[in-house]
Amino acid sequence: MNARVPLSSGFVNGDVSFWYRSSGVPEPGPRLDGDLQADVAIVGAGYTGLWTAYYLKKARPSLRVVLLEQEFAGFGASGRNGGWLTGDLAGSHERYGAGARRLQREMYASIDEVIAVCETESIHCDVVKGGVVNVARTPAQANRLRASMAAARAWGIEEADLRLADPAEHVRVAGALAASWSPHCARIQPAKLAQGLARAVRDLGVPVYERTPVTEIAPGRAVTPYGTVTAAYVIRATEGFTARLHGLRRQWLPMNSSMIVTEPLPASFWDEVGWRGAELLGDMAHYYMYAQRTADDRIAFGGRGRPYLYGSRIDARGRTHEWTVEALWRLLVDFFPAARSSSVAHAWSGVLGVPRDWCSTVHVDRATGLGWAGGYTGHGVTTTNLAGRTLRDLILGEETELTSLPWVGRRVRSWEPEPLRWMGVHAMYRLYRVADHRERSMPRTSALARFADLITGH
Numbered sequence: 369m370n371a372r373v374p375l376s377s378g379f380v381n382g383d384v385s386f387w388y389r390s391s392g393v394p395e396p397g398p399r400l401d402g403d404l405q406a407d408v409a410i411v412g413a414g415y416t417g418l419w420t421a422y423y424l425k426k427a428r429p430s431l432r433v434v435l436l437e438q439e440f441a442g443f444g445a446s447g448r449n450g451g452w453l454t455g456d457l458a459g460s461h462e463r464y465g466a467g468a469r470r471l472q473r474e475m476y477a478s479i480d481e482v483i484a485v486c487e488t489e490s491i492h493c494d495v496v497k498g499g500v501v502n503v504a505r506t507p508a509q510a511n512r513l514r515a516s517m518a519a520a521r522a523w524g525i526e527e528a529d530l531r532l533a534d535p536a537e538h539v540r541v542a543g544a545l546a547a548s549w550s551p552h553c554a555r556i557q558p559a560k561l562a563q564g565l566a567r568a569v570r571d572l573g574v575p576v577y578e579r580t581p582v583t584e585i586a587p588g589r590a591v592t593p594y595g596t597v598t599a600a601y602v603i604r605a606t607e608g609f610t611a612r613l614h615g616l617r618r619q620w621l622p623m624n625s626s627m628i629v630t631e632p633l634p635a636s637f638w639d640e641v642g643w644r645g646a647e648l649l650g651d652m653a654h655y656y657m658y659a660q661r662t663a664d665d666r667i668a669f670g671g672r673g674r675p676y677l678y679g680s681r682i683d684a685r686g687r688t689h690e691w692t693v694e695a696l697w698r699l700l701v702d703f704f705p706a707a708r709s710s711s712v713a714h715a716w717s718g719v720l721g722v723p724r725d726w727c728s729t730v731h732v733d734r735a736t737g738l739g740w741a742g743g744y745t746g747h748g749v750t751t752t753n754l755a756g757r758t759l760r761d762l763i764l765g766e767e768t769e770l771t772s773l774p775w776v777g778r779r780v781r782s783w784e785p786e787p788l789r790w791m792g793v794h795a796m797y798r799l800y801r802v803a804d805h806r807e808r809s810m811p812r813t814s815a816l817a818r819f820a821d822l823i824t825g826h
């Protein structure tokens with residue numbers, strides 16, 4: 369590893385994520401053992417699959433719901449993310465059309481719903497609703513921040529939901545020129561939420577078959593090497609891994625996101641930077657970062673890394689390139705020079721699903737019984753809960769407030785075949801990097817970033 373990054377003596381690269389360090393990476397539970405009949409088969413035991421199973425069983429205890437997971441519950445992005453239980457929608461409001469305001473309100477309410485279920489089910493996932501701060505560190509970013517505020521107002525996001533803040537009000541980031549503040553975000557420990565949910569659904573009588581990869585999804589069945597589950601409804605909850613399934617390689621682009629975590633920082637550090645609560649922290653760069661103060665006083669700091677592997681390949685155990693670890697560390701100490709005396713304890717990566725229009729979808733086709741939810745574009749921690757409740761209503765055939773939300777049943781075109789896909793995504797991130805650099809000395813958003821958005825539909 370690069371000598372310019374101070375690594376702890378026990379530094380770990382990959383091994384799923386830091387979030388499993390205290391409990392140990394789970395030993396997968398029993399496999400499916402032979403053919404099975406169910407009412408609903410759910411493929412993938414991340415938050416989407418787990419929430420769907422949870423709400424279905426709560427609504428209809430007699431329903432036979434089965435979860436099929438290739439590794440263990442919480443192996444994917446749900447056990448690796450930045451722990452932002454955020455009210456932000458994936459993609460632009462415009463693309464959701466007329467009902468976007470209602471969808472936004474449901475997103476805000478979903479944060480409290482997750483917190484309430486955690487309380488009811490005794491899921492201890494270090495949740496604290498401390499809000500979110502976004503900082504701007506160049507004049508162009510500051511202008512973008514102000515413009516985003518005006519756009520938010522147009523979409524019914526009020527001052528109480530999102531406002532400009534003094535850059536020193538919540539967290540003092542070096543070089544911050546402007547900041548925004550929203551109360552609609554909570555900090556969680558992601559793996560504890562995934563594991564807690566898995567326990568809750570098992571307690572409700574849902575078998576979670578682990579080490580059971582689904583090789584084929586078809587109307588009425590999910591096929592695995594260990595048996596076939598026959599079910600009226602088969603729900604695909606595989607998000608960033610979807611490209612591996614037959615015929616779905618171009619549906620959602622598997623985008624990498626990478627994180628590092630420091631050793632615990634002393635009280636003097638938190639006093640100096642004024643980060644007193646569990647506020648989440650993000651920025652307005654094109655090549656953006658996201659961070660949380662963990663329950664044990666570390667900074668978990670994430671960003672893009674190597675965004676995409678040719679042919680939609682997935683690097684599943686989370687090992688992270690040295691270059692990415694160094695880039696994240698450099699940015700972290702640029703934000704917080706006082707963290708320079710710390711070291712990096714763990715680095716990891718995961719995949720999230722990005723649709724061609726960067727907006728999420730939930731869908732059940734009642735004729736075939738096939739359904740799915742995903743394309744959360746890095747905003748899935750809260751959205752998966754809304755997806756789970758919406759899938760429940762769609763499967764039960766109930767027309768509710770949720771089933772009329774504008775993300776239900778959206779049809780989105782596929783990504784381009786290779787090598788165009790790889791070229792487009794890499795061009796986008798290269799342009800974003802150059803644009804961020806240029807914006808250090810210009811007041812407006814760089815034309816390069818606008819061009820990057822244009823070619824990838826961001």
Ligand SMILES: Cc1cc2nc3c(=O)[nH]c(=O)nc-3n(C[C@H](O)[C@H](O)[C@H](O)COP(=O)(O)OP(=O)(O)OC[C@H]3O[C@@H](n4cnc5c(N)ncnc54)[C@H](O)[C@@H]3O)c2cc1C
Pocket residue numbers: 411412413414415416417436437438439440441442443444445446447448449450451452453454580581582583605606607608609610613624625626627658670717718719720721741742744745746747748749750751752
């Ligand atoms: C590093 C990182 C940071 C992020 N930070 C945030 C954040 O702070 N806030 C936020 O809102 N979002 C964040 N996200 C995104 C968020 O984590 C995801 O949107 C969300 O977890 C998706 O949940 P899911 O259940 O749909 O998918 P996953 O959690 O990826 O679950 C899919 C599951 O399906 C299983 N699977 C896949 N294929 C098969 C198969 N063929 N057979 C059986 N099982 C299969 C996988 O093993 C996996 O367990 C982040 C993502 C990453 C990678």
